[in-house]
Amino acid sequence: MTAEQVDVVVIGMGPGGEHVAGRLAEAGLSVVGVDQRLVGGECPYFGCVPTKMMVRAAGLIAEGRRVPGLAGESSVQADWREVARRIREQATDNWDDKVAVRRFTDTGGTFLRGRATLTGKNEVLVTGPDGAEHRLTARRAIVVNTGTEPVVPPIPGLAGTPYWTNRDAVALELLPSSVAILGGGAIGVEFAQVFARFGVEVTVVEAHPRLLALEEPEAGELLAKVLETEGVAVRTGAKVTGVRHNDKDGFVLDLDGSTVGADKLLVATGRRTDLAGLGVGALGLDERARSLDVDERLRVTDGVWAVGDITGKGAFTHTSMYQADVVIRDVLGQDGPPADYRAMPRVTFTDPEVGAVGITEAQARERGITVRTGRTELSASSRGWIHGPGNEGLIKVVEDADRGVLVGATAMGPAGGEILGALAVAVHGEVPVERLQSMIYAYPTFHRAISTALADLS
Numbered sequence: 202m203t204a205e206q207v208d209v210v211v212i213g214m215g216p217g218g219e220h221v222a223g224r225l226a227e228a229g230l231s232v233v234g235v236d237q238r239l240v241g242g243e244c245p246y247f248g249c250v251p252t253k254m255m256v257r258a259a260g261l262i263a264e265g266r267r268v269p270g271l272a273g274e275s276s277v278q279a280d281w282r283e284v285a286r287r288i289r290e291q292a293t294d295n296w297d298d299k300v301a302v303r304r305f306t307d308t309g310g311t312f313l314r315g316r317a318t319l320t321g322k323n324e325v326l327v328t329g330p331d332g333a334e335h336r337l338t339a340r341r342a343i344v345v346n347t348g349t350e351p352v353v354p355p356i357p358g359l360a361g362t363p364y365w366t367n368r369d370a371v372a373l374e375l376l377p378s379s380v381a382i383l384g385g386g387a388i389g390v391e392f393a394q395v396f397a398r399f400g401v402e403v404t405v406v407e408a409h410p411r412l413l414a415l416e417e418p419e420a421g422e423l424l425a426k427v428l429e430t431e432g433v434a435v436r437t438g439a440k441v442t443g444v445r446h447n448d449k450d451g452f453v454l455d456l457d458g459s460t461v462g463a464d465k466l467l468v469a470t471g472r473r474t475d476l477a478g479l480g481v482g483a484l485g486l487d488e489r490a491r492s493l494d495v496d497e498r499l500r501v502t503d504g505v506w507a508v509g510d511i512t513g514k515g516a517f518t519h520t521s522m523y524q525a526d527v528v529i530r531d532v533l534g535q536d537g538p539p540a541d542y543r544a545m546p547r548v549t550f551t552d553p554e555v556g557a558v559g560i561t562e563a564q565a566r567e568r569g570i571t572v573r574t575g576r577t578e579l580s581a582s583s584r585g586w587i588h589g590p591g592n593e594g595l596i597k598v599v600e601d602a603d604r605g606v607l608v609g610a611t612a613m614g615p616a617g618g619e620i621l622g623a624l625a626v627a628v629h630g631e632v633p634v635e636r637l638q639s640m641i642y643a644y645p646t647f648h649r650a651i652s653t654a655l656a657d658l659s
C-alpha cells in the first residue's frame with residue numbers, strides 16, 4: 202500500500218473528468234486522475250464517437266440509394282469491414298488510451314489505472330489491475346465522474362445468455378443476419394437504423410408505447426414510420442416475459458402472445474450508476490440512490506464535486522463537459538454562472554435526426570405552465586419539398602404563453618441537430634417569441650420552417 206497527499210483526485214476520467222483533471226493540473230494543482238478502464242470514458246470508445254461513425258457510414262448508404270430519380274443511377278455495395286476498421290483504427294486506437302493518457306500527463310497530472318472507492322471525506326482508495334493499493338488524500342477536491350453502466354433488465358432467462366450491450370456492438374467486425382434490440386431509446390434506434398442499412402434484419406422491442414419515450418410523441422411516432430419503411434420491425438408497448446438462447450437458433454424473446462427470433466440480441470434499456478461500488482456511504486450518502494445530488498456548482502458535499510451521467514442531469518457528453526467547466530471555476534475559486542439546465546439540448550442521430558431542447562409539451566403542462574404549441578412538417582417546407590426522399594421531419598415549439606418565451610422545441614429532420622442550434626439559443630436566451638416571429642429566416646433552408654412553427658402557435 203502506498204499513500205500520497207495531493208490537491209485533487211478525479212475519480213473516473215470520462216469526458217468531464219478528463220477535462221477537469223487536465224485544467225486543474227494546468228492551473229498548477231497536483232492532480233491524480235483515476236480510471237479503471239480507458240481515459241476518455243464511454244463516449245470515445247464505446248458511445249458517441251464509434252456510433253456516429255456508424256451513422257455516417259449508414260447515411261452514405263441511404264443517400265447513395267436515393268440517387269435514382271434524383272441524379273441518375275447508383276449501386277451501393279455496403280461493406281461493414283470499412284466501418285469496423287475506421288472505428289478500430291481512427292476512433293478508438295484499438296481501444297487503447299495511450300494518447301489520452303499522454304494528453305493528461307502532459308498537463309502535469311498523474312494517471313492511476315485502477316478502481317477507486319471513497320473511503321472518507323477526503324480519502325480515496327485505488328486498487329490497481331495488479332491488486333496493488335494506493336491511498337490518496339485530497340487536500341482540496343475530489344471530483345467524481347464515474348458515469349454509468351448498461352442496465353440489464355431482470356427478464357427471466359436473459360442473464361447468462363451472450364447478449365450484447367453497446368460495448369460489444371461498437372466492436373463488431375462482422376454483422377449477423379438478424380438482431381433483436383431491446384429498448385427503443387437513443388441507443389436502440391441509432392443501432393437499429395445503422396444495422397438495417399447494412400442489410401441486417403432488425404426488430405426493436407420497446408416497452409413504452411413509443412420510441413424515444415422521453416421526447417415529443419410526434420417525434421417517436423414519425424421515427425417508427427421511417428424505420429419501418431426501411432425494413433425495421435418496431436414492436437412498441439411490448440412486454441418481454443422471457444428470453445431463450447441456444448447456439449443453433451440464436452435468441453427467442455417471448456412477448457405477450459408472440460415471439461421475436463434473432464441471431465443476436467442487443468440490450469439497450471438504459472443506464473445505471475453504481476453508488477454503492479463507489480462507496481458514497483463513506484460520505485454519509487444514500488448508496489441506493491439513482492444519482493448523486495449536486496447543487497448548482499456541482500458540489501456533492503464539502504470538498505466533493507460530481508460531473509457527468511452520475512449527476513442525473515442529462516446523460517450526454519455535452520452535459521459532462523459543461524458541468525466540468527463549472528467545477529473547474531469553483532475549485533479554483535473563480536466567479537462564473539452556476540449550472541443551468543433549462544436549455545439542455547440532445548440529438549438522436551437517426552436519419553432524420555431528432556434534436557430537442559428544453560422541456561416537452563407534456564412536461565410543460567405538468568409544471569402548470571400556460572402552454573401554446575406550434576408545429577410544422579419539414580417535408581411540407583420549401584426546402585423539404587426540394588430535398589425529396591429523406592425529407593421526413595417536423596419542428597415543434599413549446600411556448601410559456603404567460604412569459605412569451607419558448608421553453609422547449611423539437612427539430613426533427615435531415616439536419617435536425619443543426620436546426621436545433623437556433624432553437625437552443627431561443628430557449629437559453631429566453632428570446633421573446635414576438636422577436637423570433639419578426640426575424641428573417643433564409644430561403645430555402647430547413648431552419649426557415651421554424652418561422653412556420655412559430656406562426657402556428659396556439
Ligand SMILES: Cc1cc2nc3c(=O)[nH]c(=O)nc-3n(C[C@H](O)[C@H](O)[C@H](O)COP(=O)(O)OP(=O)(O)OC[C@H]3O[C@@H](n4cnc5c(N)ncnc54)[C@H](O)[C@@H]3O)c2cc1C
Pocket residue numbers: 212213214215216217218235236237238239240241242243244247248249250252253315316317318346347348349367388478479508509510511515516517518519520521550
Ligand atoms: C452507445 C452510446 C452512444 C452515445 N452517444 C452519445 C452522443 O451521440 N452524444 C452525447 O452527447 N452522448 C452520447 N452518449 C452518452 C455519453 O457517452 C456519456 O454521457 C458521456 O460519456 C459522459 O459520461 P460521463 O462523463 O458521466 O462519464 P463516462 O464517459 O461514463 O466515463 C466514466 C469513466 O469512469 C470510469 N470509472 C467508473 N467507475 C470507476 C471507479 N470506481 N474507479 C475508477 N474509474 C471508474 C469508467 O471506466 C469510465 O472511463 C452515448 C452513450 C452510449 C452508450
Ligand SMILES: NC(=O)c1ccc[n+]([C@@H]2O[C@H](COP(=O)([O-])OP(=O)(O)OC[C@H]3O[C@@H](n4cnc5c(N)ncnc54)[C@H](O)[C@@H]3O)[C@@H](O)[C@H]2O)c1
Pocket residue numbers: 354356383384385386387388389391406407408409413414439441469470471472515516517547548549550
Ligand atoms: N445521440 C445521443 O446523444 C445518445 C445516443 C445514445 C445514448 N445516449 C445516452 O445514453 C443513454 C442511454 O441510452 P439508452 O437508449 O440505453 O436508454 P434510454 O433510457 O434512452 O432508453 C431505454 C429504453 O428502453 C426501454 N426499456 C427498458 N426496459 C425495457 C424492457 N424490459 N423491455 C423493452 N424495453 C425496455 C425504455 O422504455 C426506454 O425507452 C441515453 O439516455 C442518452 O442520454 C445519447
